[in-house]
Amino acid sequence: MPKGLTFLPSLALTAMMALPLAAETQPDASTVVARVNGDEITLGHVIATVAALPPQYQQAEDDVLFDFVLEQLIQQQLLGQQQDGLNKLNTLRLKNEERSLLAVQTVTALTDTVVTDEAIQAAYDAQYNDFAGEDEFEASHILVETEEQANDLKAQLDDGADFAELARAHSTGPSGPNGGALGWFGKGQMVPEFETAVVALEKGQVSDPVQTQFGWHVVKLNDKRKTEAPALDAVREELAQTVQQDAIQARIDELTQQAQIDRPALEGAGPEVLRQLDLIQE
Incomplete structure (x- = not known):
């Protein structure tokens, strides 16, 4: 026999094995968590209250939330016991x-x-x-104050000038430092005059000067595509x-269609009395 280990006498071991195990009870919705002057508040009441709380309360720690809700239910029970029953409005x-x-x-x-x-x-x-998808456009533009400036820029572009370089040098719009690039956009995202000019262009083509509320634009269509299904x-x-x-x-x-629904036409029992709370107060 290994040192330090002993065996119980067989009689004692038999008696020990015959002892009943303590029953383990699992809490359920009917488990009472508080009594207020004899009225019971159950675990089910607490869980149902928590389930109906706004999201900001759901973020609280469970132990904090449990104590908070139970205390609220106890206080409500104390106050509710002061009434004989619900009034007409609350009924x-x-x-x-x-x-x-x-x-x-x-x-x-x-x-x-x-x-x-x-x-x-x-x-x-x-x-x-x-x-089928919707049209999307990837375009760049150069925005200037006058038609004369726009015409001059268009002439330079027709002669082979680099669009992005001219945009960085001359455009007054926020996209100027980025070479005039506007990224992808769909119909309805630009002012009407600008959109009309873009829609009329072929890929790589530069528009004649276009006037909008922001000034004069020279527009280049870089690419075009159809939106894909999500x-x-x-x-x-x-x-x-x-x-x-x-x-x-x-x-x-x-x-x-299966139901029998009656809506009696009663004199004075319509919208004209909708806000008359005195009708449902005792």
Whole structure:
């Protein structure tokens, strides 16, 4: 037998093995975390409250958040015990909240069913399979104050002068130090006169002077392309919302057709009393 190790007598070992293990209880939504004059606040109440908090509160540490919410619930319970029940206004609010929550449950169940990877892919294909793309332009310009300056620059360019060098030397626009380069842009991003000039150019061509509210431009079209359809992952959330909204609206239309909905035309029970809170106050 290794030194330092001993065996319990067999009788004692048998008795020890016969002892019942302590039952481990896992907390659940009904676990009571506080009692206020006998009224119970459960773990479920705390979790449900936290789930409804605004995002800024969700960033708090869990131990801080737990203590904060529990203390709030205790204080609410203390104050609430001072009332015999809800007044008319709050009873109506509670009914509206119940109606809203039930509708949300239906929407959530429907969303879980219809918003699938297959449905999102189908929505993507329907929207982008025939995507032709929009024109995009990569252009440079030289901006000056007068038409005479613009004409002189155009003549130099026609004689073979370097566009970028002239832009750096003469352009008053913010793109001048960069050789007049404007980068890529699509239709509607430039003032109309400038866009019209760009659209009329062929790749590598330089325009005649063009006047806009900013002055006189000489424009060069460096390149032109068509926009590509976005990747599926880039529009997944947008497509998921579309699938969801379409499914919800379809379900509402179906339920509306099946339902009997009456809207009695009552005298004095319309918009004219919408803000009369005295009607729902005791």
